[in-house]
Amino acid sequence: MEKGLEAVKQEGEVNADGRQVVLSVRDVTVGFGSQLVLDHLNLDVYRGEILGFVGASGTGKSVLMRTVLGLLPHRSGTIEILGVDYDNASEEERMLVDMRLGVLFQHGALFSALTVKENIQLPMREYLDLPQSLMDELAYLKVEMVGLSPDAADKYPSELSGGMIKRAALARALALDPDLVFLDEPTSGLDPIGAADFDALIAKLRDTLGLTVYMVTHDLDSLFSVCDRIAVLGQKRVLVEGTLEDMFACDDPWVQSYFRGKRARSVVAHEKQPTAEVEKT
């Protein structure tokens, strides 16, 4: 228990419900020139949850993700990842944090000159000092974990289909068993079966590896099936965050039309069917 507390102290504050905050964004403002994209935005992500992040196109979902990852500068506010204030962290602290983050970019961002296996091993080579045979085994393990066949491991990204690229990119994001994984539209461009598989995969990985997942998505199915909490970005800040019920209760017009629109209703109707029937389909 003592050890647990110590770990928590290092890892970030604990909120009133006793849940540990792994990512805390406070008062963050981001703008380009005179245009303000995010205005004093606050957001918390708790350990072990899958947070679905939605918002209309162009509201700055990707900007927020890139800001959190340190790829874009912010004008004010603080960002704490795993208990480390990223802006004021030393080079070494940053590296330790980077090591515990996994990112799945929207288009995969696999290195085109490397095979899938080499892509997965790249972070391992950088951070771990393991023999090649063990790294090979681990790479094949990750490849299997994300549902790719072993022979995909020796292919180059240009030889893979869109869905395979997403899976391979996820395998790379998971190479170091990160604590916090950022997924940018992981299921966009996948067929519904592939997307459902992907959602199930993420849920399974969360359960076994104890991941915390920050998922930018437009996929209502993902939101309904795997996300523990949903945050909505609009008007340059987080409009509302909470469970699905909170979304239905929210009276913001955009949130209403998003979660009560025709498409959402059909998904909800489907989800509410008895489980036996769902399994049959």
Next chain:
Amino acid sequence: MTFRSAEIKAEDLPGGDGERYLLSGDWRGQTILSMLKEFQHLEQVRSRGRVEIDLSGIAGIDTAGAWLIRRLMTAKGEQGSEAVLIGGEGPIRELIGVLPEKAPAPPSDQGDKGTLFERLFAPTGKAMAELGSDFYAAMHILGSAVRGAQMKLGRGAGVSPASVVTHIDRMGVRAVPIIVLMSFLIGAIIAQQGAFQLRYFGAEIFVVDLVGILQLREIGVLLTAIMIAGRSGSAITAEIGSMKMREEIDALTVIGLNPVGVLIFPRLVALTVALPLLTIVANFAALTGAAVVAWAYSGITFDTYLSRLHEAIDHTSVASGMIKAPFMALSIGIVAAVEGMKVGGSAESLGQHVTTSVVKAIFVVILMDAVFAIFYSAIDF
């Protein structure tokens, strides 16, 4: 945040009918290295009877650590002993549980490698076949560039003049400063070296003949073409290559446009117009450079220089150089386009083909110059 290094200890079970492995520390990718040797030893040593793997000392685990434990269990199972996990928190056992017993097998090597004879000569054959297909591709591009210009159905004129003008600006006008500077220096250098050598014979005035003929017939067009191959050839390959990578070429085809006609033809036309013009600019710059050096080192005045130049060169000197320019321009453009079309999916292949394009273009330009030299001497031009 620091992790303790992973440790593994073996002890005999009470009663002596098996072994127990005590695992402790953090079993993570960063921390398993120190005990990997010991672990592999334990993994390979044959155990008898029951094997208990005690997880209760493990503070933290990730896939790498879990995989080692899984591998240990599989190895012990294969050795005929029964491996069981004892202790350990739920998540640790769960993680070990979801891993497969064996690492997914990497695909086996494709087929046999062939005999020594095959391995020696297959690459040669491939290179020859590639050379052949490159030639066909070049002819294809040349052919469809000529034909492709008329293939836009909707619009009357085949070539869009705006595109050609843009490319003339980019490949021609903007290359003027560098070409002028380079040629001025080349002219000056030839004049200086020539003057030093001809001084022995008291024939310094003939340096004008030397520079005039050499520059107009050979050096002017050759160096300009090489500069353009490096400057614009690489640009063409990179542009077409990255468009190919991002499926833009396919998009053009689907829209009903011939990519060769739309993309390559304007560039070929622009190069064919720009290179001769740049050659003229280069010639003037080089002759100016030579005039300055001739005056400075040998005291040949500009008047003398011009009148000597007038006697030394005639229209054939000018024409023989200029005739080569459009041919060189075309071959630079075609080589660059062929290489651009060959770019595959990776950034590496783009770099490779840009390099190949420049090397090949320069080679072809020099080869062409040699062929023209033989041809001119044969017809006494």
